[in-house]
Amino acid sequence: MAVRPPAAAPATTTAASHPSADALLGLFPPGTSTAPDGALRIGGCHVGELAARYGTPALLVDEGALRARARRYADALAVRRPGSTVAFASKAFPCTAVYRLLAEEGLGVDVASGGELALALAAGTDPARVIVHGNAKTDEFLRAAVEARVGLVVIDNFDDIDRLERLLAAPAAATGSAAPDAGTYRQPVLVRVTPDIRPDTHAAVSTGQRDSKFGLLVPQAREAIARLRASDRLRLDGLHVHIGSQILDTEPFVRAVAAVAELGTFPVYDLGGGLGARYTYDDRPPSVEAYLDALTAAADALLPAGARIVIEPGRSLVAGAGVSLYRVVTVKRAHGETFVAVDGGMGDNLEVSLYGQRFEATVATRPGGGADGELCRVVGRHCESGDVLSAGVLLDDPRPGDLIAVPVTGAYTYSLANNYNAARRPPVVFCRDGRSRPVVRRETYADLMRRDLP
Numbered sequence: 452m453a454v455r456p457p458a459a460a461p462a463t464t465t466a467a468s469h470p471s472a473d474a475l476l477g478l479f480p481p482g483t484s485t486a487p488d489g490a491l492r493i494g495g496c497h498v499g500e501l502a503a504r505y506g507t508p509a510l511l512v513d514e515g516a517l518r519a520r521a522r523r524y525a526d527a528l529a530v531r532r533p534g535s536t537v538a539f540a541s542k543a544f545p546c547t548a549v550y551r552l553l554a555e556e557g558l559g560v561d562v563a564s565g566g567e568l569a570l571a572l573a574a575g576t577d578p579a580r581v582i583v584h585g586n587a588k589t590d591e592f593l594r595a596a597v598e599a600r601v602g603l604v605v606i607d608n609f610d611d612i613d614r615l616e617r618l619l620a621a622p623a624a625a626t627g628s629a630a631p632d633a634g635t636y637r638q639p640v641l642v643r644v645t646p647d648i649r650p651d652t653h654a655a656v657s658t659g660q661r662d663s664k665f666g667l668l669v670p671q672a673r674e675a676i677a678r679l680r681a682s683d684r685l686r687l688d689g690l691h692v693h694i695g696s697q698i699l700d701t702e703p704f705v706r707a708v709a710a711v712a713e714l715g716t717f718p719v720y721d722l723g724g725g726l727g728a729r730y731t732y733d734d735r736p737p738s739v740e741a742y743l744d745a746l747t748a749a750a751d752a753l754l755p756a757g758a759r760i761v762i763e764p765g766r767s768l769v770a771g772a773g774v775s776l777y778r779v780v781t782v783k784r785a786h787g788e789t790f791v792a793v794d795g796g797m798g799d800n801l802e803v804s805l806y807g808q809r810f811e812a813t814v815a816t817r818p819g820g821g822a823d824g825e826l827c828r829v830v831g832r833h834c835e836s837g838d839v840l841s842a843g844v845l846l847d848d849p850r851p852g853d854l855i856a857v858p859v860t861g862a863y864t865y866s867l868a869n870n871y872n873a874a875r876r877p878p879v880v881f882c883r884d885g886r887s888r889p890v891v892r893r894e895t896y897a898d899l900m901r902r903d904l905p
């Protein structure tokens with residue numbers, strides 16, 4: 452299978468998309484419309500009013516679209532494999548409002564750090580619905596997980612087993628000595644299997660290949676299973692597999708099911724996340740239903756009939772509900788190119804620089820490039836040439852002061868946002884039925900100095 456080379460950020464303006472109005476709106480959250488003045492309305496909220504109220508850059512989330520997507524995932528899995536569950540891979544958008552919303556929609560969560568665990572618990576997530584991940588879990592993280600009585604800890608290496616055994620054996624255990632079950636508590640665990648599968652995705656987000664830092668190859672997984680079966684502190688519930696992210700084909704997922712099926716019969720199989728999102732006009736990811744058709748058909752054929760399936764979507768659950776809103780600071784026409792420089796960039800969207808992810812963009816008050824749109828490179832305001840948001844998009848006569856909307860920014864943007872150039876990270880604004888509410892405020896300059904000591 453073809454493997455995409457690690458791509459550099461798409462720094463040159465080579466290709467243009469010529470979207471129809473419908474095609475353009477098709478990348479925005481369902482329910483996006485245009486106002487009488489032609490401007491985009493996200494969740495019924497006019498982009499101009501949102502910019503005036505919350506400033507730019509801002510990360511807008513269509514709350515209705517996010518809820519609908521969560522329900523679509525849960526319902527589609529439930530009809531195909533009753534009793535199975537969806538856990539949100541919270542690294543894709545770890546803010547308490549998102550944890551709360553997805554808990555309300557009945558989803559569990561996957562956390563991959565003590566920080567994500569703290570956020571999930573603070574948001575009121577039922578600990579029994581929490582799945583703990585990480586290739587380097589510290590004592591502190593595991594102690595917090597066990598004390599919270601999380602539903603599952605995914606064993607990534609033999610040290611995870613040693614650590615958990617020690618923690619659970621400690622007398623004044625870290626494990627809630629006051630808890631009624633102290634002394635008898637057994638932590639349910641899964642073993643993460645590295646299936647030696649390399650899907651067609653960016654090397655940096657491929658996780659199931661032979662040389663992955665994640666999980667245990669089959670012979671070692673067998674050894675871990677044997678150790679865990681003999682443990683009286685840990686209860687082996689099943690297996691986990693996750694092969695990567697932004698996967699646009701169902702076939703590698705099916706192979707991953709076959710790989711775990713060979714390791715024996717268990718009550719739980721967590722089949723990970725990884726379904727790709729549709730970022731550009733050309734992307735054609737499988738639908739949630741097509742993905743789950745393939746996954747559950749493989750599970751029905753290869754896994755025990757009564758086993759509970761868990762899936763952990765991140766990107767494909769949240770990406771499409773998010774829209775980044777920027778303001779144009781300057782337009783430079785040089786060397787036959789038009790650079791549209793906005794007030795955000797790699798500080799709030801690192802996906803382009805890290806993975807060469809392609810995004811589309813539009814002038815938010817005049818959506819669509821039109822037949823006579825200008826071929827532009829939308830760049831950020833940071834001090835790196837790789838700070839590109841969208842290369843090769845047609846924009847309608849972009850001018851300083853215009854608002855630019857970049858769709859499909861709900862996944863791995865908030866979580867990878869940073870303070871490069873001492874940028875203040877943007878607010879997150881939920882929009883629904885024409886009403887907006889900030890759920891994360893913009894950082895202030897004072898925030899930037901908060902941790903500095905005199």
Ligand code: LLP
Nearest residue numbers: 540693696697724725726763764765766863
């Ligand atoms: N489960 C596990 C154990 C994972 O490691 C991940 C993502 C997921 C589930 C969710 O995968 P998704 O459905 O989102 O593809 N920072 C990168 C993405 C890395 C994904 C890492 N693992 C990015 O910005 O593209």
